[in-house]
Amino acid sequence: MSEWIGRSRRGVIALAAAGFLVFTLGACATPPADPDERAAYEQTNDPLEPMNRSIFGFNMFVDAYLLQPIAQAYEQLPDLVRNGVRNLLRHLKSPVILANDLMQGEVDRAGQTMGRFMFNTFPGMGFLDLAGEASVPYHDEDFGQTLAVWGVDSGPYLMLPFLGPSTFRDTGGIVVDTYIDPVTYWGDNSSRDWAEYAGLILGVTEAIDIRSRNYRQLEDLKETSLDFYATVRSLYRQQRKSLIENRDGVDQPAPVPSMAIEDDFGAGDALSAQANLGE
Amino acid sequence: MSNRPSFLLAAAAAVLALITVNATMLPARAAADGGAGDFIVNLGERAVGALTDKSIDQGLRQERFRDLLKEGLDLRHIAEFVLGSYRRRASDQQMQDFLSLLEDNIVQNYARRFRNYSGEELKLLNVRDGGRDSSIVSTELSQTGGAPPIQVDWRVHEVDGQFKVIDIVVEGISMMVTQRDEYVGYMRSNGGIDALMDALRKQNQALEKRQEG
Numbered sequence: 001m002s003e004w005i006g007r008s009r010r011g012v013i014a015l016a017a018a019g020f021l022v023f024t025l026g027a028c029a030t031p032p033a034d035p036d037e038r039a040a041y042e043q044t045n046d047p048l049e050p051m052n053r054s055i056f057g058f059n060m061f062v063d064a065y066l067l068q069p070i071a072q073a074y075e076q077l078p079d080l081v082r083n084g085v086r087n088l089l090r091h092l093k094s095p096v097i098l099a100n101d102l103m104q105g106e107v108d109r110a111g112q113t114m115g116r117f118m119f120n121t122f123p124g125m126g127f128l129d130l131a132g133e134a135s136v137p138y139h140d141e142d143f144g145q146t147l148a149v150w151g152v153d154s155g156p157y158l159m160l161p162f163l164g165p166s167t168f169r170d171t172g173g174i175v176v177d178t179y180i181d182p183v184t185y186w187g188d189n190s191s192r193d194w195a196e197y198a199g200l201i202l203g204v205t206e207a208i209d210i211r212s213r214n215y216r217q218l219e220d221l222k223e224t225s226l227d228f229y230a231t232v233r234s235l236y237r238q239q240r241k242s243l244i245e246n247r248d249g250v251d252q253p254a255p256v257p258s259m260a261i262e263d264d265f266g267a268g269d270a271l272s273a274q275a276n277l278g279e
Numbered sequence: 280m281s282n283r284p285s286f287l288l289a290a291a292a293a294v295l296a297l298i299t300v301n302a303t304m305l306p307a308r309a310a311a312d313g314g315a316g317d318f319i320v321n322l323g324e325r326a327v328g329a330l331t332d333k334s335i336d337q338g339l340r341q342e343r344f345r346d347l348l349k350e351g352l353d354l355r356h357i358a359e360f361v362l363g364s365y366r367r368r369a370s371d372q373q374m375q376d377f378l379s380l381l382e383d384n385i386v387q388n389y390a391r392r393f394r395n396y397s398g399e400e401l402k403l404l405n406v407r408d409g410g411r412d413s414s415i416v417s418t419e420l421s422q423t424g425g426a427p428p429i430q431v432d433w434r435v436h437e438v439d440g441q442f443k444v445i446d447i448v449v450e451g452i453s454m455m456v457t458q459r460d461e462y463v464g465y466m467r468s469n470g471g472i473d474a475l476m477d478a479l480r481k482q483n484q485a486l487e488k489r490q491e492g
Binding site: 035 | 363364365367368388450451452453456457459460461462463464465466467468475478479482
């Protein structure tokens with residue numbers, strides 16, 4: 001059992017959060033009776049909002065006293081080092097990305113992932129992104145996105161402790177990705193003590209790297225937003241939508257959400273009322 | 280925080296602030312899109328011309344920004360959109376007050392960013408139909424320091440024969456949708472449009488004070 005748990009810290013945290021949910025369903029927000037408020041309630045698809053807001057408060061606390069100071073120190077490192085770290089983190093994600101490319105039937109993108117992995121392994125040991133410079137750009141993929149491609153709805157919004165914004169679907173995705181990830185198995189089988197925590201170490205490093213890159217913008221956003229929780233929720237949903245549609249290439253421009261005020265909010269996703277994108 | 284919620288701010292900076300325009304693609308495009316691409320390019324050029332001068336004081340910068348804002352954006356449409364379903368219960372007077380608070384808020388939040396302009400360039404990619412009598416003008420904003428360019432899409436429609444921007448979308452993140460979700464979130468937990476207007480009023484005052492100090 002302990003071996004099983006050791007398999008993935010990230011997955012376990014997600015599972016624990018999911019389990020925690022079952023016991024806190026009592027904390028559900030009651031759907032408002034007022035029709036306008038009800039429309040807003042359904043659009044946000046966040047029935048666990050009171051609990052999510054508490055967890056968000058906790059995450060903000062961790063961010064302010066732990067992540068942010070570390071990220072600021074990390075930001076002082078030379079670009080060469082920071083880019084090397086990011087390249088290595090992305091490199092190590094390649095198997096998971098490849099598996100998800102394939103499960104989504106994205107043969108071209110799977111080829112790109114595989115090509116990048118081989119091209120970047122030998123000369124650069126993962127620290128240099130030579131493939132990216134040769135215009136085979138990095139793309140992200142995870143099992144939450146794969147489920148979406150398979151037609152699984154996002155489900156309610158979910159704020160995970162430490163891991164940040166998610167949904168029921170994407171949380172399930174994190175658990176599955178952990179089981180796909182060779183890093184997890186390498187960690188289990190290695191005799192080195194720290195190896196068991198390899199996944200956790202990578203996750204923390206990634207958080208520091210991302211936070212340091214977005215330091216200024218995030219502070220600005222936090223300062224100007226009247227409801228930072230709602231802003232983050234909105235950004236998460238929109239960004240996931242964009243990632244799921246693989247609109248990250250030059251030839252496939254990012255989707256542009258509908259701006260018609262008559263639409264109000266469609267069912268579920270804020271962006272489900274996608275514009276007729278000129279196709 | 281996982282992922283990159285920062286695109287909004289990249290947006291803000293990109294969009295309202297740091298624009299110069301690479302107009303080389305224009306002649307071929309202008310005819311096909313009925314002038315929407317021209318309009319965006321022109322707006323960007325004028326913003327850079329009027330607002331990036333580091334020697335002008337903040338008051339003048341804000342004044343010029345406000346003029347461009349009123350001319351280039353359909354603020355009425357935006358104000359109605361960002362109130363979400365709450366706009367239906369807003370009285371005409373509330374709508375009027377909200378409009379003016381929103382305008383002040385945009386000016387207070389964004390005008391100062393023009394000072395930090397460092398030569399980013401906006402390149403027109405294409406213009407396509409956006410449905411409901413709107414067009415989407417796709418542009419690419421170059422970044423300084425070797426970062427990859429950011430895709431910025433502008434949704435525009437015509438009001439009395441004049442193009443007006445109704446949304447700015449950065450890498451798939453819509454500023455207006457984000458703003459609406461923030462405001463609606465706030466109104467739901469704090470008691471409707473009056474609470475929102477109080478909060479905006481306070482924020483505007485705080486921002487104004489900070490710029491003076």
